[in-house]
Amino acid sequence: MTMRRLIASMLAGVLAGGTVAVVLIQTPPATAERRGQAPIVIGHRGASAHRPEHTLLAYEAAIAMGADYIEPDLVSTKDHVLVARHENEISGTTDVATRPEFAGRRTTKTIDNAQITGWFTEDFTLAELKTLRAKERIPDLRPDNTAFDGLAEIPTFEEVVQLALKHGVGVYPETKHPTYFDTQGLSLEEPLLEVLNRHSVRKAYIQSFETANLRDLRSKTKLPLIQLISATGRPFDWVAANDPRTYDDMVKPEGLREVAQYADGIGVDTRRVVPLDATGKTLPPTTIVADAHRKRLDVHVWTVRNENSQLPADYRMGNPASPVYARATGNVMGWLSRLLELGIDGAFCDDPGMGRAVVTKRSL
Numbered sequence: 001m002t003m004r005r006l007i008a009s010m011l012a013g014v015l016a017g018g019t020v021a022v023v024l025i026q027t028p029p030a031t032a033e034r035r036g037q038a039p040i041v042i043g044h045r046g047a048s049a050h051r052p053e054h055t056l057l058a059y060e061a062a063i064a065m066g067a068d069y070i071e072p073d074l075v076s077t078k079d080h081v082l083v084a085r086h087e088n089e090i091s092g093t094t095d096v097a098t099r100p101e102f103a104g105r106r107t108t109k110t111i112d113n114a115q116i117t118g119w120f121t122e123d124f125t126l127a128e129l130k131t132l133r134a135k136e137r138i139p140d141l142r143p144d145n146t147a148f149d150g151l152a153e154i155p156t157f158e159e160v161v162q163l164a165l166k167h168g169v170g171v172y173p174e175t176k177h178p179t180y181f182d183t184q185g186l187s188l189e190e191p192l193l194e195v196l197n198r199h200s201v202r203k204a205y206i207q208s209f210e211t212a213n214l215r216d217l218r219s220k221t222k223l224p225l226i227q228l229i230s231a232t233g234r235p236f237d238w239v240a241a242n243d244p245r246t247y248d249d250m251v252k253p254e255g256l257r258e259v260a261q262y263a264d265g266i267g268v269d270t271r272r273v274v275p276l277d278a279t280g281k282t283l284p285p286t287t288i289v290a291d292a293h294r295k296r297l298d299v300h301v302w303t304v305r306n307e308n309s310q311l312p313a314d315y316r317m318g319n320p321a322s323p324v325y326a327r328a329t330g331n332v333m334g335w336l337s338r339l340l341e342l343g344i345d346g347a348f349c350d351d352p353g354m355g356r357a358v359v360t361k362r363s364l
Helices: 003-014 056-065 100-105 143-148 157-167 178-183 189-198 212-218 236-240 253-259 288-294 332-341 352-363
Strands: 040-043 073-076 082-084 107-111 114-118 206-208 225-229 265-269 298-304 346-349
Touching: 040 056, 040 352, 056 157, 056 352, 082 157, 082 189, 157 189, 178 212, 178 236, 189 212, 206 212, 212 225, 225 298, 253 288, 265 288, 288 298, 298 332, 332 346, 332 352, 346 352
Parallel strands: 040 346, 206 225, 225 265, 265 298, 298 346
Antiparallel strands: 073 082, 107 114
16 A cells, blocks of 8 residues: 555545544645646645644644645734734734733734734734734634634744744745835845745745735745735735736736746635635636646635635535534535646645545545
8 A cells, every 4th residue: 555545544534523643745846847746735824723823733733634835924023023923913813912011002003905903013022922822813613723722822934934844844925914014114025035045945835915025026036936816806016006907807818927927826715716606606617727727827726624604605514503503514525626626736725634635535
């Protein structure tokens, strides 16, 4: 029995009850030049279905479950150190609101044209942030994760990189709000590249919802770049520059042609691949995967989640009248299999073990 067959057999036996923690031989990146290799599994914010996101606990779990890459979202501290948080506002992911010594830091800011009140990483030094403890961001959906509240620090990007190198997996950092951080004198790209270069990281993708910073990075690194594309809206750097184009324009053939001038792939909302109707059920797929491949762009989708409330309606399972139906695990295996059938090159998964099981089964 081959290693992959053994792993697939082990995982298949436990899918009904959860995931199994095993360390796997990692799959090389499925770049355009290597089309045909197994799609990559990206641990979305770590194994965020099982641990509070963007903690070393979550990243360690993702690695054990077989992720090829772990994904840190990056924001800056006051002293210009990159840390892993979903947003620079941290009241939802840390205990900062309970810390009286930081009560005076609560403020309201405008981030990408949205007014937000809370506590922001750029108002704290790294030493101050390290005194905080992480907590589950969506406890109603993932109550089991609250068992880990208060156990983990906010990790630096360097700590995430060191963990990935130790275990032989890749990193897939996202620059969060790069235009905003530029206005604060805390540009994200230079410290990002400094950490990657100092540790000689070769297995990495760099992603952004904006375009200008990716164009800038293209002249400074040979690492593959991924243009993120939401289901709606437009890149904030286009908003700031009064550019009327939208993400809808970006996925047209001429838009993808432009993306291919500076990026190696696109990271798209799953609804760009398989749209949903007004009831949440799937519609016939679009041509975006084939269109992108014709431009030699990889297609990575986000985000594959286990919970019924996070799946298309026709992939939900169980009794809708149940009080736990929304957070119950649906047919995530079938949903990811459908996306893989359409030719995607990778998927961001909140449960990397589930993702690894599906990808491995298809490769047998």
